[in-house]
Amino acid sequence: MPQEKFGKSNKKIKGFVIAGALIALAVGVSLFMLTSSSSVSKLPISNSPSSYPHDSMGMMHIHPHFTLIIDEKPAVVPAQIGIDQSLWNMHTLDSYGMTGMAPLHTHDISGSIHVESYKDQDYTLGQLLLIWGLSLDNYNVKVTVDGNYVSDYKDLALKDGQQIVMNITTK
Ligand SMILES: [Cu+2]
Numbered sequence: 001m002p003q004e005k006f007g008k009s010n011k012k013i014k015g016f017v018i019a020g021a022l023i024a025l026a027v028g029v030s031l032f033m034l035t036s037s038s039s040v041s042k043l044p045i046s047n048s049p050s051s052y053p054h055d056s057m058g059m060m061h062i063h064p065h066f067t068l069i070i071d072e073k074p075a076v077v078p079a080q081i082g083i084d085q086s087l088w089n090m091h092t093l094d095s096y097g098m099t100g101m102a103p104l105h106t107h108d109i110s111g112s113i114h115v116e117s118y119k120d121q122d123y124t125l126g127q128l129l130l131i132w133g134l135s136l137d138n139y140n141v142k143v144t145v146d147g148n149y150v151s152d153y154k155d156l157a158l159k160d161g162q163q164i165v166m167n168i169t170t171k
Helices: 002-041 123-130
Strands: 060-062 065-070 073-075 114-117 140-146 149-150 165-171
Touching: none
Parallel strands: 065 165
Antiparallel strands: 060 114, 065 073, 140 149, 140 165
């Protein structure tokens, strides 16, 4: 019967279509797994024991908070450190930051320090001061982090959420 033949071949076609779809799905899944595993290997490799939070662009991105006290009076941490040319005095770290800013910078006078780096690595308070162009060698400087006194403030590694208070005595 011609109709039966037609029906059978239709079933066969359906079978081929389903098999084809399954193969396409399998290829798609394995391609997805390949691409996602290769993008994992492209992530920056940390050479620091600590792991840092990353932003949506995959950059190390943390915000320590910096409070400056000069002769016992609160002083402003300027905006645009590491962005404005007059507040961007050291350029050895520039390749780790986004175009137009050092990896250590400020946007406003809130005291929030932005550490935004293509490479996961420790940055120090000393590096921030060098970028800023603030030389404190002739002053008496006391630094606390989360209330604890720090003996060598220049080597202090910056961490997310850290409360850094710097007391400078100019007299
Ligand atoms: Cu930031």
